[in-house]
Amino acid sequence: MSTMQDLKSEIRNCGRCPLADSRNRAVPGEGDLSARLFLVGQAPGVDEDEEGRVFVGRSGKILGELLDGPGLSREEIYLTNLIKCFLPGYRRPKRGEIDACSKYLDREIEIVAPEFLIPLGYYPARYILHKYGINVPEDKSEIFNRLWYSRGQKIFPLGHPAILVYDKEARDEMVENYDKLRVLSSNCKWYEVCPMRRFNERGVLDDRWIETYCKGDWESCQRYQMEENGDPHPDYILPDGSLSERLRGHS
Ligand code: SF4
Incomplete structure (x- = not known):
């Protein structure tokens, strides 16, 4: 496996496609190499092309504001793009x-091995869902703001921050959608003592429940909500609120 330094240098000198002739600088990703959250935009803009750094222009400013909501900084995530060079005229x-170019993204993912891939916008989302064997819904609205889990990878596609450059009305909804990163940035606070952990360790509960709720979107877990509200509940109620006869037998 190459180191990130080798990979960055390879990206900066890349001539694999004709975009190498029109760019100023190819832009590798940057951030925490052991990040839990790995965000993937589409391609660098003009400012990024000038500076050679990801998300430093208008979209970067907006992304910073969207990350403020869940209390995240650039330093604690990994940030990159599907395409490493500027697309003339911001074309597709x-x-x-x-x-x-996606070979570079694949290698960045391999090095960082994040808990969550967060593609921003349609093209990164389509590439990443496809990479993990997920059929990409034709209706684009079905792709975003939901947790996908396939081949051991969790994926949570979000809208690209550049949307807000052109559509200021979309801000409230976008802020709300990005707030989910607050949930995804840590495991459920009940995980250590939750019966779901015990059942999983005993091999009677599939990993999918743990990955998508306890170590994923725990805020939507019915068990979590019942704990928070102080509502009594049996050990064999699943995170989606259904009762499991199998777990009942192991309680
Ligand atoms: S099952 Fe629900 S309450 Fe228990 S650890 Fe997982 S997310 Fe939290």
Whole structure:
């Protein structure tokens, strides 16, 4: 496996596709190499192309504001793009460009091995869902703001911050959607003492429940909500609120 330093240098000198002729600088990702959250934008903008750093222009400023909501800083996440070079006129990436450039993203993912991949916008989301064997819904609205889990990887696609450059009305909804990163940035506070952990360790509860609730979107767990409200509940109620006869037998 290459080191991140080797990979960055390879990206900066890349000539794999014709975008190398029109860019000023290819832009590798940056951030915490052991980050839990790994955010993937589409491609660098003009400012990023000038400076050679990810999310330093208008979109970067907006992303910083959106990360303030869940209390996250750039230093504690990893930030990169699907395409490492500026797309002239902010056009869509072409198939050949994605094929050539996504190899770098694959290697960044391999090095950081994050708990969550957070693609921002349609093209990164489509690439990442496909990479993990998920059929991408034709209705784009079904892709975003939900937790996907496949081949051991958790994926939570969000809208790209650049949307707010053109559509200020979308801000409240976007702020609300990005707030989910607060939940995803830690495990459920009840996990250590939760019967679901015990059942999973005894091999009678599938990992999917743990990954998607206890170590994923715990705020939507019915058990979590009942704990918070002080509502009594049996050990064999599952995170989605259904009762498990199998767990009942092991209680
Ligand atoms: S089952 Fe629910 S309450 Fe228990 S640790 Fe998982 S998310 Fe938290």
